[in-house]
Amino acid sequence: MNYEDAGEFHDVVDEVLAEVYAQGKHYDAAWLRENAVKTAPGKNPPRKIVVDLSLGDSVDRLDSSRGKRLYGPQSIEVIYWPDGGVDQKCYDLGKAPEMPRATSAGHYLSSNTGRKTGTYVDKTTYEFDGEHKTLRQWYEDPRRAEEVSYELFRNRVKGSGWPVYRALTEPVRKTGHRKASH
Incomplete structure (x- = not known):
């Protein structure tokens, strides 16, 4: 392969990727904030959202490089802190911490304890x-x-x-x- 062929190959790859990302889903900052859920009970707990991005999907960056996007495939975790701070972390696809879960009574379950199901056996x-x-x-x-x-x-x-x-x-x-x- 010569340099001229390599340039054409990269142009074709860029065109294909541009088409894939044009059809992918985009999660903007407003959607992330609106869909974040409470991580604990109380008046003002942190809120969290985890989004799994497939190839072609993107999400707004929320740090100092606003206006840019993070692209899939990867998992993005966003935590909105009560003091107004925002953390946005990237993980390998499917490796992000789980979303907070609430029981039907509104009590929040810690992700490290897991949900107690019908197969739960009390060993006390x-x-x-x-x-x-x-x-x-x-x-x-x-x-x-x-x-x-x-x-x-x-x-x-x-x-x-x-x-x-x-x-x-x-x-x-x-x-x-x-x-x-x-």
């Missing part, structure tokens, strides 16, 4: 009579009152702070209506 142990067991293990203890369900047992220990033995063995109180005597 509780001590009674020199033994340390999980709530599930204690519930299977033969001393358990027959009418105590697992939910009731768990609520007694975790919600009401009952000692394991009492929560396990105390019978369920019947709350029936007494007939009035005439």
Whole structure:
């Protein structure tokens, strides 16, 4: 390949890239700010947005080189701080920290703890009579009152702070209506 052919090759590559980027999606500064989500509860927490850019996509630069763009493929993380500061970081595609997640109750989950799903197993142990067991293990203890369900047992220990033995063995109180005597 001679120098003349190399110049033509680069011109063709530039034309193809220009066409790809002309059809790509662009995320401007206003879109980033509008779509950033709170990272924690409270009146004025930091807000964050993570955008995965495919080949052809671009995002506004938010640092001192405003007016320029960052191009994909890469992941862009933008954090808006309460004091007005903005951090914009670039990562290999898909390697950016996760977006903040909120539970249905509005509580925010830290990305390092993960979401507790139906497969989550509580491994907290509780001590009674020199033994340390999980709530599930204690519930299977033969001393358990027959009418105590697992939910009731768990609520007694975790919600009401009952000692394991009492929560396990105390019978369920019947709350029936007494007939009035005439």
